[in-house]
Amino acid sequence: MSPSPNAPTPVAIPEPTLKRLPYYYKFIQGQREARRDFVSCTTLAEALGLNPIQVRKDLQATGAVGRPKVGYHVETTLDAIEECLGYHNTxxxxxxxxxxxxxxxxxxxxxxxxxxxxxxxxxxxxxxxxxxxxxxxxxxxxxxxxxxxxxxxxxxxxxxxxxxxxxxxxxxxxxxxxxxxxxxxxxxxxxxxxxxxxxNLLASLSVLSKQLENSRVKSHKESIHGKPEEL
Amino acid sequence: MSPSPNAPTPVAIPEPTLKRLPYYYKFIQGQREARRDFVSCTTLAEALGLNPIQVRKDLQATGAVGRPKVGYHVETTLDAIEECLGYHNTxxxxxxxxxxxxxxxxxxxxxxxxxxxxxxxxxxxxxxxxxxxxxxxxxxxxxxxxxxxxxxxxxxxxxxxxxxxxxxxxxxxxxxxxxxxxxxxxxxxxxxxxxxxxxNLLASLSVLSKQLENSRVKSHKESIHGKPEEL
DNA sequence: CTGCTTTCGGTAAAGTTTTATCGATATGGA
DNA sequence: TCCATATCGATAAAACTTTACCGAAAGCAG
CATH class of the missing domain: 3.40.50.720 (NAD(P)-binding Rossmann-like Domain)
Known part of the structure; x- marks a missing residue:
């Protein structure tokens, strides 16, 4: 397990990915409870409202390995995420x-x-x-x-x-x-x-409120210009 | 103030910028209390541990306008941020x-x-x-x-x-x-x-802990390879 | 007044993150 | 057994964010 001196540094996992992993973890735990052995990126993405490709890349970052047409093994993948996020070492x-x-x-x-x-x-x-x-x-x-x-x-x-x-x-x-x-x-x-x-809670709330304002303006503009909503 | 039909949509401000604005706001308020009329990106950046260019771009996004060699006018800039983050409309x-x-x-x-x-x-x-x-x-x-x-x-x-x-x-x-x-x-x-x-608080904490682990590995590697810390 | 320095604004480059494309693989049904 | 399809992994493109560069403006010192 100990990496050789010049082993390719296990590329730091991007923060956005780290923030999503707990969601995957939780959902996959649910799958385990439902006695499912495998879960696919598509399923995960649909359940969490994310892009399947993003899910796949995120899981790859943890070291989890999937099987075409089948998906990721529930137990192994949970382990990979735990390992990755350090849920073990208290x-x-x-x-x-x-x-x-x-x-x-x-x-x-x-x-x-x-x-x-x-x-x-x-x-x-x-x-x-x-x-x-x-x-x-x-x-x-x-x-x-x-x-x-x-x-x-x-x-x-x-x-x-x-x-x-x-x-x-x-x-x-x-x-x-x-x-x-x-x-x-x-x-x-x-x-x-x-x-x-x-x-920074205040900052987060500000962001939300600003985005709300933006979306209002946008949908107003759209209604004026008759731009239809896309699926 | 009402934009003309095809006015260039006031380009949505990126979320990272929105999250930083409250810090600028707070600091500039401090400057006002200290009876300063102007504040430069350099000052802000130094105080907040950010890149001055980033600060400038963020302030530009709010519509604030600065003066070369002087900086941004404290009152006007506070207004711009308030306006931008919607601190007014309760x-x-x-x-x-x-x-x-x-x-x-x-x-x-x-x-x-x-x-x-x-x-x-x-x-x-x-x-x-x-x-x-x-x-x-x-x-x-x-x-x-x-x-x-x-x-x-x-x-x-x-x-x-x-x-x-x-x-x-x-x-x-x-x-x-x-x-x-x-x-x-x-x-x-x-x-x-x-x-x-x-x-997601748990996710944030996980991120922190993971980054800590990374930094440990990195500094360990550095100490092995004798890579000096940069200023 | 002239030249030096700070700082801005705009544009460009570099770096990250997200999304798309494509071939390969494994499963299930004909 | 063979084919159609779902899904993976890898690579590439696109989008977004951060950082760098450069010319211009403005204050300050001599």
Whole structure:
């Protein structure tokens, strides 16, 4: 399994593909429960509203291999996706900021299923410290740095107020964090070796609303010019 | 302001750009508070860790106009972004599903700032119905359809359990919803004219973790081959 | 006033991601 | 057994996004 020194680097899988894989995974799991042994790109694509060719390319990226006229073997393909997304190797993560959103994340049971173990939250508010949410303790913010270091935590969820975002980030970075899942609407300044995944909810909502506006204009124009809808 | 019949359709702004605009907006607001009248792409890019050329192209897309050697006028540019993202035209939205995440969204004060008015939540759980979160009522799920119709709600936030996602979606669609901000890990089947913005948290976390793994492999390889880090 | 430097706008190139095309393979039915 | 068809894998084209380049405008210093 260990690649030879100059093995062709297992080409990084594009982010859009990574984001789609969980959907495939879920659907294929459903097929397994339905006692199906194989699933084709066509089926997947139809169920998920995607392009079959895209599905095929995505699955290829995971290393899954299909059989013409039959499709992909359910078990093998599930394994390939799990392997690809790292659902196996479980990993401890911390949450910083136990406000409404933070507590919702604390209580969310889904992380465990994909190999993450959210072990504790940290907050600066003494009123919250000491409480538990879904069995996970909320600890004093001052202990964050030390625990990240000692427990070799690599990923942290950042759900603090925007004003504190950069400061907390600096603390995390100094403590040796490797990746930050950022729920604040702030661009974090981090050293190049630290990864940040932004989850800017306001931005997403803005996008949706803008696209809605666009589609309104478009369909209005279409109705004026009599352009028919295509199938 | 009304475009002539065959005016060049104000080219749809690419989604990546839309997602970056809120960051520019926030930073430029900061500049205004600091009593600065102009801001350059270079400054913005440096502050946000982006490419200056990208920033310029993004701002151009909003219609903002800059002056060589000076930059973009703070007030005008803020207006352009507001106009572009529709921060002005406020819009009522509904939340469906008042679980942990749903309640966190209910309590989130940020929506109002970008022109959204989250007026009510809906839930099937009688224990939750009747309660209020941050002054927003949680109503019976059975009233959803009627209220969407009567209030001409265009955007709904979907934060129900995955198992209910498609069913609730169908209800929303029948009631005339135009766009769904989907927090469930499900691909929703909707008619073409209905927009869906997926916010798949598990998928995002998987991406982060996978990229972390990649970067580990890469830096390991680099250290073996002695490839130096670039500035 | 002249020349230097910063920054913009427009156009072009490079890089990514999505979609299309085509031959090969395996299955099921004639 | 042989043919029609569904589906895969590979390669190529198209679309989209990011990055680079270059000339022009505008401020600043001498």
């Amino acid at each position: 990993q401890d993560i911390f949450l910083v900021g136990a406000g409404h959103l933070g507590q919702a994340l604390l209580a969310y049971p889904g992380f465990a299923e994909i190999g993450f173990n959210l072990v504790a939250a940290f907050d600066a508010d003494p009123a919250k410290v000491g409480r538990e949410v879904a069995g996970k303790p909320i600890l004093e913010a001052s202990r964050l740095s030390d625990l990240v270091r000692r427990m070799h935590i690599q990923i942290a969820i950042l759900a603090v107020p925007a004003a504190a975002a950069q400061m907390v980030t600096d603390t995390l970075v100094r403590a040796g964090i490797r990746a930050i899942w950022n729920f604040t609407p702030t661009r974090l300044a981090v050293p190049r070796e630290v990864l940040v995944q932004d989850e | 819009q009522d939205i509904f939340l469906v599903g008042a679980g942990h995440l749903g309640q966190a969204l209910l309590a989130y004060p940020g929506f109002a700032e970008i022109g959204f008015n989250l007026v009510a939540a809906f839930d099937a759980d009688p224990a939750k119905v009747g309660r209020e979160v941050a002054g927003k009522p949680i109503l019976e799920a059975s009233r959803l359809s009627d209220l969407v119709r009567r209030m001409h709600i265009q955007i709904a936030i979907l934060a129900v359990p995955a198992a209910a996602a498609q069913m609730v979606t169908d209800t929303l669609v029948r009631a005339g919803i135009r766009a769904i901000w989907n927090f469930t890990p499900t691909r929703l089947a909707v008619p073409r004219e209905v927009l869906v913005q997926d916010e």
